[in-house]
Amino acid sequence: MIRVMLPAHLRILARVEGEVHLDVQGLATQRSVLDALESRYPMLRGTMRDHVTQQRRPYVRFFACEQDLSHELPDAPLPDEVATAAEPFLVVGAMAGG
Amino acid sequence: MSKVRVLVGTRKGAFVLASDGKRERWDISGPHFAGWEIYHLKGSPVDPNRLYASQSTGWFGQLIQRSDDGGQTWAPVGNQFLYDGVPGTHQWYDGTPHPWEFKRVWHLEPSLGDPDTVYAGVEDAALFRSIDGGQTWRELAGLRGHGSGPHWQPGAGGMCLHTIVLDPSDPQRIFIAISAAGAFRTDDAGETWRPINRGLKSAGIPNPEAEVGHCVHRIAMHRSRPGVLFMQKHWDVMRSDDAGESWQEVSGNLPTDFGFAIDVHAHQPDTIYVVPIKSDSEHFPLEGKLRVYRSRTGGNEWEALTQGLPQSDCYVNVLRDAMAVDSLDACGVYFGTTGGQVYASANGGDSWCPIVRDLPAVLSVEVQTLP
Numbered sequence: 451m452i453r454v455m456l457p458a459h460l461r462i463l464a465r466v467e468g469e470v471h472l473d474v475q476g477l478a479t480q481r482s483v484l485d486a487l488e489s490r491y492p493m494l495r496g497t498m499r500d501h502v503t504q505q506r507r508p509y510v511r512f513f514a515c516e517q518d519l520s521h522e523l524p525d526a527p528l529p530d531e532v533a534t535a536a537e538p539f540l541v542v543g544a545m546a547g548g
Numbered sequence: 549m550s551k552v553r554v555l556v557g558t559r560k561g562a563f564v565l566a567s568d569g570k571r572e573r574w575d576i577s578g579p580h581f582a583g584w585e586i587y588h589l590k591g592s593p594v595d596p597n598r599l600y601a602s603q604s605t606g607w608f609g610q611l612i613q614r615s616d617d618g619g620q621t622w623a624p625v626g627n628q629f630l631y632d633g634v635p636g637t638h639q640w641y642d643g644t645p646h647p648w649e650f651k652r653v654w655h656l657e658p659s660l661g662d663p664d665t666v667y668a669g670v671e672d673a674a675l676f677r678s679i680d681g682g683q684t685w686r687e688l689a690g691l692r693g694h695g696s697g698p699h700w701q702p703g704a705g706g707m708c709l710h711t712i713v714l715d716p717s718d719p720q721r722i723f724i725a726i727s728a729a730g731a732f733r734t735d736d737a738g739e740t741w742r743p744i745n746r747g748l749k750s751a752g753i754p755n756p757e758a759e760v761g762h763c764v765h766r767i768a769m770h771r772s773r774p775g776v777l778f779m780q781k782h783w784d785v786m787r788s789d790d791a792g793e794s795w796q797e798v799s800g801n802l803p804t805d806f807g808f809a810i811d812v813h814a815h816q817p818d819t820i821y822v823v824p825i826k827s828d829s830e831h832f833p834l835e836g837k838l839r840v841y842r843s844r845t846g847g848n849e850w851e852a853l854t855q856g857l858p859q860s861d862c863y864v865n866v867l868r869d870a871m872a873v874d875s876l877d878a879c880g881v882y883f884g885t886t887g888g889q890v891y892a893s894a895n896g897g898d899s900w901c902p903i904v905r906d907l908p909a910v911l912s913v914e915v916q917t918l919p
Contacts, residue, residue, distance in 0.1 A: 459583060459608060463624065493624040497608040501628045509607040543607040 452483055453538040460498075460541065464491040469538055478533040480512060481524040498541060513540040551918040552874050553618065554882055555599065556890055557586035560908035562601055564619045569876055571894040574903045580622065581613065588655050588869055588912040591618075595663040596916050600682060602653040602668070610652050612668075612682050625682035629653070629670055632689035638672065639701040648672045648692070655869060657712035661719065669709035673700060673726040675738065688738035691724065696743065696760040703727035703763045703782075710868055711764070715791075716771045723777065723792060728753075728763035731779070733792050744792030748781060765808045766868040770817035778820050778847070780810040780868070785822055787847050798847020803834050809871035813896060814879040818846035821873075821881060821897060823866040832863035840883070842897050856900035857891065864889070869912035876917055884910025 454470040461467065472486045481504070488495045495501060498510050504524065506512070511520045514532045531537035554565040561579025580586075581603045589601035599615040601622070610629065613622040629650045640646035651671040659665035664681040674692045676685040700707060711725035720737045723744070730745040743760050753761040763782035770776065779786040779795065783806050786795040799805035804824045813819035820843050826834050833839060837860065840853040864887035874880035881893045888907040891900045 457607075459605070463608075463611070493611075496610070496627045502630065507607070507609060546606070 451535045452478055452486070452532060453535050454483065454487060455538045455540045456494075457541060457543045459543065460494060463493055463497070466491070471535075477525075478528045479525050480519065480522065480528065483528065483539055509544040509546055511542040511544050513542055514538070550876055552876065552880060553591075553596075553916040553918060554872075554890065554892075554903065555589045555591065555619070555912075555914040555916070556884055556907065556910060557588050557601070557869075557912035558884075558888070558908040558910050559585055562586040562589055562603075563904070563907060565890065565903050571874075571876075571880055571892060576904060577619070579908075580619070584611075585652075586911065587652060588914075590656050590658060590914045591916045592658040592663040592666075593660055594658075596918055598658070598663040598681075600656045600658060600666050602656055604652045610650070612653065612656075614682050626678065626684050629668070629674075629676055629685050630687070631674060631692070632687040636692075637698055638707060639699055641702060643701075645698070648674070650674075651706065654708045654710045655712055657714060660714050660716055667712050667714075667722075669712050669724065671706045671708035672702075673707045673709040673729060675709055675712070675722075675724055677738065688734075690734070690739050691732060691741045694732070694741050694743070696729070699760065700726065700729040701761065711767050713767055713769050713777070715769075715774045717774050721774075721791070723767055723769070725764040725767050725779075727765070728782075729760050730762035731764050731767060731792055744788075745795070746793065747788075747795030747797075748786065749784070749797075750782065752782065766810050768810045768812050768820070770812040773817045776817065776846075778810055778812060780807050780822055782806065782828060785810065785847060798843070800843070800848035800850055802841055802850050807866075808868040809866050809883060811871045811873055811881070813881075814873045814875040815877065816844070816879075819844050819896070820847065821871065822850075823871070823883060825865060831865040836861045836863060838862040838864065838885075840881070840893075840897055840900075853893075853897045853900070855898065856893075862887075867911055869914075870910050872913050872915040874915045874917045880915070882913050882915055884913045886910065 452472045550569040556563040561582045563578030566575045587602045592598040597618040601613040603611040635648035637645035655669040657667040668676040675688045713723040715721035725731045732741045748762045765780045775791045777788040785799045787798045807825045838857040841850040864885035871883040884890045886909040890903045
């Protein structure tokens, strides 16, 4: 099981409260977690990564274990603490604006 | 008694303002989609409970929301806007080729005959159509495929397709406008397009009378007379009596002919409204006086409408999609400002009252007249 914390706007869009708990088949990576997330909540498609290229949107960040994983490769393994649900995978709206 | 529903898109959410036919007391609901930019929302003329909304942020991109109960509840529908084929390039601000990139939906125009059919005008400029209630979108690529496409350039607000006018007498005919490419028309339901900019003169482009390149801000039509179009261009208010084949300036005695919004009275096809803005570098009313100008002669002769509007220290803007009319008798006129006010006139513009004063900056105003 993977724990995912969405930003407020996306929690409202997906109509969830608190963390989302996902079953991810195989290795836990950004791609597999986001695939599982979008599969359960199709309305999130296009909000975190591009529909076609699957590239992360510029103002979306992925944090876990007090690390910024945004620039990791999509198929790189997530930290063990995320894979074992000890820590959540955080989807974050980047700080921007004045 | 008839009712009126005013759909307001703002920088931070959507609001629905409702009143009976007297238009004196208003119920305000919202913000819907709080925190998101709502560039536009509009109801189907066939089924007024069917509403579409364009919802976006720089963080999470574009969403389209649909309501089937007049805005009480909403559900996201399709948000994938893929350019047809190889997107190609248009010109960037510096004149270099720039790939077409989808950024957002500026305007949603529901079909006049089918609530499940809706058009979307997007940035970078293109026209999309959905025939399944917004679930899927397909580009009408003949527009962007017009030979002039690689030469289109963005205006200051981006290269947006912001105006979609459907001809009620001919379902094959659609008018659109792009900043800063100009106006285009299709006579075959969107397969092929041609520019309709003859008569426009724009000092800001190398050839002021070029076929394309004009910064058209908004086009309005009265449904009883679809061959007559009114245009607020960057500068100049224009009129066409031949469905865009040619245009004549009708700025007349306006104190400034820069502006964004333009609309037509619901029952008087020659009565039109604009909100003059000082200039392209000073986007606020002249002398701090918020004045709507009305022409009862289809242009050239204009009168200032000031009763109930601030006549000192007012420095708001009225954006291109932020004016609309209802179809009651007498005709109601509505507009929203970047200062968050939505003003209404229940007597064709003779006098005005704010419905709300403190919304986020208003991006769009649409009105539904309900039985």
